[in-house]
Amino acid sequence: MIEIKTKQEIEQMKPAGKFVGSILKDLRAMAKPGVNLLELDDYVKRQIESRRGAESCYVDYAPDFGTGPFRHYICLSVNDxxxxxxxxxxxLRDGDLLSMDLAISVDGWVGDSAISLVVGEHADPEDLRLIKATQDALEAGISQARAGNRLGDISAAVGDVAHENGYSVNVEFGGHGVGHVMHGDPIVPNDGSAHHGFKLRPGLVIAIEPWFMAGTDEIFQDPKDGWTLRSVDGSRGAHSEHTIAITEGDPIILTARDE
Known part of the structure; x- marks a missing residue:
């Protein structure tokens, strides 16, 4: 069921979004060559434990697209x-492409956001182009998140940026409604037809999350951990995401990082 939030409820969601954004900003600065992924995960754990009313959305999360409960505090995806x-x-190694996806509940409301970056000093220009494409697609999607538009306008805007940059789009996983739960209705595909779908209304809160891979739109689930999704051809992937609230005017980016 699609939930429409009141203005007061959107205000109540802001602390969670701000908290998620601040942690991702810290992690961006921490992600240097030699830093272990488990150190980043532990940092998120300690931040959640130190914040009154904060709970991980990932620990013990067991949806049908994963194998067993997730046991960590953040999703960290490297290279392929x-x-x-x-x-x-x-x-982490110099030149790694790292995507970090974080969802936390604060006082019962969820914030969900993701960033991608290249670790160290020696970035492959193609990695930077891929990351920028996801960022541009996110901005394009947010620009269409206005009352009176349709859900397909967001999806089409995201997909157009991907295709303009020569990337194909996987629509198996995409954006989603956000509220008291991390993954709610509606689903927000990363490609679609403009002027189609659910009519956007003030109070709708969604995560828009473009993710593209350099050489394919096909993925497989890593059998070693039963969760990690990798490109079938070994090409690299990038991911950008914000939780946004639709209003009577401009959309509000609840997970803004003040960078």
Whole structure:
């Protein structure tokens, strides 16, 4: 069921979004060569434990698209991994493409956001182009998140940026409604037809999350952990996401990072 929030409820969602945004900003600064993925996961754990009313949306999460409960506090996807990356004993290397996806509940309301970056000093220009495409697609999607538009306007805007940059789009996983739960209705595909779908109304809160891979739109689930989604051809992936609220005017980015 699609939930429409009141103005007061959107105000109540802001602390969760701000908290998620601040942690991702910290993690961006921390993600240096030699830093272990488990260190980043532990940092998120400690931040959640130190914040009154905060709870992880990931620990013990067990949807049908994963294998068993998720046991970590953040999704960390490296290089050919693009979504649902399980943190493991791996030290980041110069040139790695790292995607970080974080969802936290504060006082019962969820904030969900993701960023991608290249670790260290030696970035492959193609990795930077891929990351920028997801960022541009996110901005394009947000620009269409206005009352009176249709859900398909957001999806089409995201997909157009992907296709303009030569990337194909997987629509198996995409954006979604956000509220008291991390994954709610409506589903927000990363490609679609403009002027179609649910009519956007003030009070709708959704996560828009473009994710693209450099050489394919096909993924497989890593059998080693039962969660991490990787490109079938080994090409790299990137992911950008914000939780936004639709209003009578401009959309509100609840997970803004003040960067």
């Amino acid at each position: 991994a693009v979504l649902h990356g399980v943190p493991f004993d791996y030290s």
